[in-house]
Amino acid sequence: MTSFADLHVPGTPLLLPNAWDHASAVALAGQGFAAIGTTSLGVAAAAGLPDGTAATRAETLLLARRLGGSGFLLSVDAEGGFSDDPAEVAEVARELADAGAVGINLEDGLADGGLVPVARQAAKIAAVKAAVPDLFVNARTDTHWLGGREGETRSRLDAYQAAGADGVFVPGLSDPDTIAALVLDVGVPLNVLYAPTGPTVAQLGDLGVARVSLGSLLFRVALSAALDTAAAIRSGGQVTASARSYAEVQHLSS
Template identity: 40%
Template sequence: MFAQLHTSGKPLLMPNPWDAGSAVMLKAMGFQAFGSTSAGAAYTAGRPEGTLSLDEMLDAAETLARVSGLPVSADLENGGSDTPEAAAHAIREVGKRGLAGASIEDCAPGVATYPMALSIARVEAAVAAAKDTGVVLTARAEGLQGDAPDLEDICTRISAFSKAGADVVFAPGLTDADMVRAVVKAAGDTPVSVILGAPYGALTVARLADLGVARISLGSSLARAAYGGALTAARNLLEKGSFALPENTYSFDEIEALLRG
């Protein structure tokens, strides 16, 4: 079961494929579970993050699960709307799609975090829906990504979400060991998920394991890396009149082998 893959000190490495092909290849590399990425799904649709509907985010996550056969936790942003009822509805829809998990954020796309009471009420409603569906619920505290990050507020929210019954808690934006340690302490016995990679500092898997983290994801990093390589090569063609692939580009045969499993 997906929940059993979350072990403090032995974190689940859960990358975020952005389309069917990346999911198939990452499975072939040996990963056990995926998180979807709302940003990566939006890029695939030719749109910026925060513009997908709830159904579109669910479709993206369902595609990853269908082609890989692995547990997938759906990135649902705020669940489609601000209310506790919307959060519960989103989790019930996840259950109907047969997805293993989902995350709910405590802010709307591009908007400051919700007041504490509303954020807790949304998690409580999502927890109740998750219990009915078997969905592994990740409650996210997003405040560290805003203009005025407040670790104390984040830890208060993480503690409250844990007490409300979230299966996993997640505070994107942790950049050093002291911040991770504070969130793990605030979470108590609830597994903590951490995002790894730029712009979130230079922490390693081994260091995060030592700090008691139970899950590590990559957010939109893989999608941005893939698009970055392609766009850099295309820009060179336009601006320099030459074309050269990045040195780490996989060969045709290597890609084909991964897609065949």
């Protein structure tokens, strides 16, 4: 099997769909995707918990254990590592790797709209790489999502790379010129979050992007489809969304 790191090819980006449970992950793997990620929003919402507040460590580990032996490469969105203590974050990473995960996504955004201090986030990354050297650490900075802090992007990515990050992730980044410049500046694969109104996967590849994540998009689309379908039936309208058969869904757990 091709290693997870080898799938990150600038110009031919890894398209990483993000699942929120066993069925969505296995179904996506069945469509031939080279690797599957998880979405922290989907995992949290499905459990009735808030995202980005370190509330879903147990749920995240449980899902990783369910998926780790499913025959596909798995990268786990672990928010900020569920702790401010680098040693505890490293323990989470070790548990995820033991469950079969080959990658982890660590973010520096805070629930209150701020950012983790650079030194602390770098210490988390270094601790993870020391504990589980083979785990692909995708270091995410939320500078573009927060707005007004874009100027910190380069310095944060530099610090995260120096700490051992295998890849860097800048969600909210969609301007082609900025993406192309960042590709040239960073020394590791650049991950961009796909946006329906932004560049296509092919266009991002032309810019040198090495990984394109779908984040919570699939979960939110699925939830919208369920709500639209229920509303259409209630109003006497037509069901327009396609649906897998009972047998197909049952097969996902076989």
